[in-house]
Amino acid sequence: xxxxxxxxxxxxxxxxxxxxxxxxxxxxxxxxxxxxxxxxxxxxxxxxxxxxxxxxxxxxxxxxxxxxxxxxxxxxxxxxxxxxxxxxxxxxxxxxxxxxxxxxxxxxxxxxxxxxxxxxxxxxxxxxxxxxxxxxxxxxxxxxxxxxxxxxxxxxxxxxxxxxxxxxxxxxxxxxxxxxxxxxxxxxxxxxxxxxxxxxxxxxxxxxxxxxxxxxxxxxxxxxxxxxxxxxxxxxxxxxxxxxxxxxx
Amino acid sequence: xxxxxxxxxxxxxxxxxxxxxxxxxxxxxxxxxxxxxxxxxxxxxxxxxxxxxxxxxxxxxxxxxxxxxxxxxxxxxxxxxxxxxxxxxxxxxxxxxxxxxxxxxxxxxxxxxxxxxxxxxxxxxxxxxxxxxxxxxxxxxxxxxxxxxxxxxxxxxxxxxxxxxxxxxxxxxxxxxxxxxxxxxxxxxxxxxxxxxxxxxxxxxxxxxxxxxxxxxxxxxxxxxxxxxxxxxxxxxxxxxxxxxxxxxxxxxxxxxxxxxxxxxxxxxxxxxxxxxxxxxxxxxxxxxxxxxxxxxxxxxxxxxxxxxx
Amino acid sequence: xxxxxxxxxxxxxxxxxxxxxxxxxxxxxxxxxxxxxxxxxxxxxxxxxxxxxxxxxxxxxxxxxxxxxxxxxxxxxxxxxxxxxxxxxxxxxxxxxxxxxxxxxxxxxxxxxxxxxxxxxxxxxxxxxxxxxxxxxxxxxxxxxxxxxxxxxxxxxxxxxxxxxxxxxxxxxxxxxxxxxxxxxxxxxxxxxxxxxxxxxxxxxxxxxxxxxxxxxxxxxxxxxxxxxxxxxxxxxxxxxxxxxxxxxxxxxxxxxxxxxxxxxxxxxxxxxxxxxxxxxxxxxxxxxxxxx
Numbered sequence: 001x002x003x004x005x006x007x008x009x010x011x012x013x014x015x016x017x018x019x020x021x022x023x024x025x026x027x028x029x030x031x032x033x034x035x036x037x038x039x040x041x042x043x044x045x046x047x048x049x050x051x052x053x054x055x056x057x058x059x060x061x062x063x064x065x066x067x068x069x070x071x072x073x074x075x076x077x078x079x080x081x082x083x084x085x086x087x088x089x090x091x092x093x094x095x096x097x098x099x100x101x102x103x104x105x106x107x108x109x110x111x112x113x114x115x116x117x118x119x120x121x122x123x124x125x126x127x128x129x130x131x132x133x134x135x136x137x138x139x140x141x142x143x144x145x146x147x148x149x150x151x152x153x154x155x156x157x158x159x160x161x162x163x164x165x166x167x168x169x170x171x172x173x174x175x176x177x178x179x180x181x182x183x184x185x186x187x188x189x190x191x192x193x194x195x196x197x198x199x200x201x202x203x204x205x206x207x208x209x210x211x212x213x214x215x216x217x218x219x220x221x222x223x224x225x226x227x228x229x230x231x232x233x234x235x236x237x238x239x240x241x242x243x244x245x246x247x248x249x
Numbered sequence: 250x251x252x253x254x255x256x257x258x259x260x261x262x263x264x265x266x267x268x269x270x271x272x273x274x275x276x277x278x279x280x281x282x283x284x285x286x287x288x289x290x291x292x293x294x295x296x297x298x299x300x301x302x303x304x305x306x307x308x309x310x311x312x313x314x315x316x317x318x319x320x321x322x323x324x325x326x327x328x329x330x331x332x333x334x335x336x337x338x339x340x341x342x343x344x345x346x347x348x349x350x351x352x353x354x355x356x357x358x359x360x361x362x363x364x365x366x367x368x369x370x371x372x373x374x375x376x377x378x379x380x381x382x383x384x385x386x387x388x389x390x391x392x393x394x395x396x397x398x399x400x401x402x403x404x405x406x407x408x409x410x411x412x413x414x415x416x417x418x419x420x421x422x423x424x425x426x427x428x429x430x431x432x433x434x435x436x437x438x439x440x441x442x443x444x445x446x447x448x449x450x451x452x453x454x455x456x457x458x459x460x461x462x463x464x465x466x467x468x469x470x471x472x473x474x475x476x477x478x479x480x481x482x483x484x485x486x487x488x489x490x491x492x493x494x495x496x497x498x499x500x501x502x503x504x505x506x507x508x509x510x511x512x513x514x515x516x517x518x519x520x521x522x523x524x525x526x527x528x529x530x531x532x533x534x535x536x537x538x539x540x541x542x543x544x545x546x547x548x549x550x551x552x553x554x555x556x557x558x559x
Numbered sequence: 560x561x562x563x564x565x566x567x568x569x570x571x572x573x574x575x576x577x578x579x580x581x582x583x584x585x586x587x588x589x590x591x592x593x594x595x596x597x598x599x600x601x602x603x604x605x606x607x608x609x610x611x612x613x614x615x616x617x618x619x620x621x622x623x624x625x626x627x628x629x630x631x632x633x634x635x636x637x638x639x640x641x642x643x644x645x646x647x648x649x650x651x652x653x654x655x656x657x658x659x660x661x662x663x664x665x666x667x668x669x670x671x672x673x674x675x676x677x678x679x680x681x682x683x684x685x686x687x688x689x690x691x692x693x694x695x696x697x698x699x700x701x702x703x704x705x706x707x708x709x710x711x712x713x714x715x716x717x718x719x720x721x722x723x724x725x726x727x728x729x730x731x732x733x734x735x736x737x738x739x740x741x742x743x744x745x746x747x748x749x750x751x752x753x754x755x756x757x758x759x760x761x762x763x764x765x766x767x768x769x770x771x772x773x774x775x776x777x778x779x780x781x782x783x784x785x786x787x788x789x790x791x792x793x794x795x796x797x798x799x800x801x802x803x804x805x806x807x808x809x810x811x812x813x814x815x816x817x818x819x820x821x822x823x824x825x826x827x828x829x830x831x832x833x834x835x836x837x838x839x840x841x842x843x844x845x846x847x848x849x850x851x852x
Contacts, residue, residue: 051441053437073441074440074443077440077442077443078443082441082442084441085437089438089441091430091431091434092434098427101427102428102431105428106428106442106444107443111444111449112424112425112428112449113423113424114419114420117423117424117425118422118423120423121423121424124424160438160442161441164443293655299655299658346837349838349841350837350842353654354793354841356658357789357790357792357793358834358837360786360789361786361790361830361834362834364786364830365827365831365834368824372823373824486659489659490659493655523674525669528663529663529665529666529669529670532659532662532663532664532666533664535659536656537660540656
């Protein structure tokens with residue numbers, strides 16, 4: 001399997017605090033990799049570094065074989081590297097369809113269009129509707145986003161970068177605050193409807209990660225302590241120690 | 250708002266027929282400054298970019314038009330072209346400086362860059378007339394026709410206002426306008442979707458400069474005078490309060506705000522020596538009592554009426 | 560070449576005296592901006608008030624060295640009253656609303672001061688101790704400006720010690736970094752805010768009292784000084800004492816030197832240079848590390 005993302009020796013410090021320490025792993029094309037670890041493990045910092053919102057102090061990041069050094073976030077997105085954030089960053093005043101359309105327009109090269117804007121808007125609205133239908137939210141297309149439930153909001157939040165047809169999507173705790181059913185629904189949409197998009201997914205619910213991911217990377221205090229299949233990771237003593245402490249024998 | 254257009258047109262024609270010269274010139278001033286304030290609404294209301302240097306775009310274009318007119322006559326198309334070009338050029342320079350920083354610095358830097366325009370206007374006596382400003386301007390003309398009567402100027406200003414409004418509305422509805430709103434609401438998300446925040450905001454700034462520049466080009470011909478006060482940062486602050494009075498984000502509120510503020514200012518200065526204190530009070534009372542502006546108040550009223558009749 | 564060296568020395572001292580003013584004036588604005596995220600456009604009014612108070616005091620024959628504390632107290636009092644109402648209600652509101660509120664208030668104060676003190680340019684009657692000139696490298700330099708530099712250094716040092724070495728200063732610096740955590744320590748940050756605003760206003764008034772001997776006092780000076788304070792803060796960078804010092808020095812020297820080299824367009828040249836500086840360092844000379852996400 002070819003790697004879509006290759007991390008080698010990525011490190012980042014904030015003053016005296018080491019957030020990332022020699023992090024290295026791959027994500028293969030179309031693969032779903034779970035990223036787990038206790039709070040403060042550096043998962044969000046890693047996301048920020050990979051997507052260009054933060055500069056690493058050391059190490060290399062290669063996306064689709066191309067080094068990403070110094071590349072601005074918007075340019076990485078143009079190459080197919082997208083992400084979500086821990087808080088759902090949606091546009092509450094717009095309809096659901098309009099939220100998705102904002103992404104569709106940019107993907108189609110119409111993000112800054114003025115002349116021919118009506119046609120571009122209509123095309124984007126149609127593409128957005130199709131995406132929503134696939135995700136089972138077609139009936140909510142014209143609802144203002146602020147009227148959506150938390151679970152639906154999270155789905156829309158994930159659909160926005162998906163509208164860019166990215167090759168890799170980084171999801172930062174997309175299932176936070178969702179029920180098991182809602183989480184499965186969201187992950188199902190990601191895995192089935194967008195199977196070409198590789199996923200790097202941070203989640204605190206271990207069962208979600210183990211249920212939907214091909215491989216799991218475990219981090220603690222900025223370092224990668226284990227990489228393996230869900231089964232391997234579940235049995236690993238180091239991982240148990242990191243999560244549960246050393247008390248249990 | 251399509252019902253407003255014919256009503257406004259009717260009002261304009263009625264005013265043109267009924268009002269006296271002084272009132273017509275005053276209304277023309279309100280409309281032209283209103284266009285500048287509306288273009289500021291694009292920045293503040295839609296883009297979330299608070300500029301304290303917008304008067305420099307408007308006034309700078311006014312100076313450019315006046316200077317060109319003194320050398321080459323006041324042909325309408327020449328004036329508009331000069332104004333739009335100057336407005337856009339100044340906006341581009343301002344954009345390059347201010348759009349790299351956060352919102353707080355943007356506020357201060359627009360003030361600074363606007364003041365640089367004032368420094369030029371105030372000190373370059375040979376070209377701008379210095380503190381005295383420029384007088385003795387030829388009247389506006391279009392081909393063989395002179396456009397210097399108060400009635401004609403008012404109608405020109407009204408036409409420009411309508412055209413500018415339409416252009417602004419079209420921009421806001423287009424993808425680029427939607428993107429502008431997006432950068433205001435969720436700048437990080439917009440970056441994460443691949444938008445360049447600078448590219449979006451710069452386009453908005455250029456358009457605002459073009460609209461303010463077009464209005465600014467006609468401004469000197471209303472009273473056949475242009476002075477440095479029209480580019481001072483305090484004038485920019487006045488434009489902001491006009492926008493707030495009228496209602497941020499409404500676009501048409503800009504004209505209401507312009508009318509209210511200029512009306513108060515003119516009336517007060519004729520009534521009392523302490524009119525500047527009263528103007529300060531207008532600022533303070535507006536943010537204390539009416540921060541959402543008149544347009545939102547009217548909007549709420551309309552909403553309430555709709556519910557009643559439904 | 561003694562003439563050139565002397566001339567350069569004089570200009571440098573001129574710049575330093577101007578920087579001293581900018582430092583004292585800019586510190587108040589910077590702290591209020593960094594700590595309370597409050598844009599205060601009445602800052603220039605405090606300066607002008609302080610100037611007028613000092614001028615009246617010195618003209619009344621009272622002990623001259625009390626003029627400066629008097630200006631500090633007068634401006635601080637005004638600041639305290641404003642903090643109570645309406646500033647306090649606006650800390651949580653947008654910068655736009657703060658700008659409009661404080662700008663409107665500055666218009667009111669400007670008009671009140673014009674009413675009270677008149678529209679002509681007023682200069683202070685300097686006491687004999689501060690009059691006259693000294694000779695530096697054979698060039699004359701006003702004693703008053705030396706006093707300004709000295710006062711700037713002393714007060715600057717005192718304020719730095721206050722910020723860096725006292726518990727109160729530590730609370731202030733902590734609150735600038737993270738107000739919430741300071742609250743969890745049981746410290747009422749609202750009181751800190753009030754004190755900071757009073758101190759900021761007082762400093763503004765004090766710098767006005769000191770500056771009266773250099774810039775005089777007249778309606779409209781408040782706007783000019785406000786602009787300079789804002790530029791100082793922007794050039795120096797927010798959130799640090801060193802930033803404001805750097806900003807004051809750069810702006811002071813830029814304006815003084817531009818008056819020498821390009822007298823007709825002094826301000827324009829200086830501003831252009833500062834803008835170029837900002838293009839290279841958009842967050843100012845001493846920029847705080849920002850975490851965006």
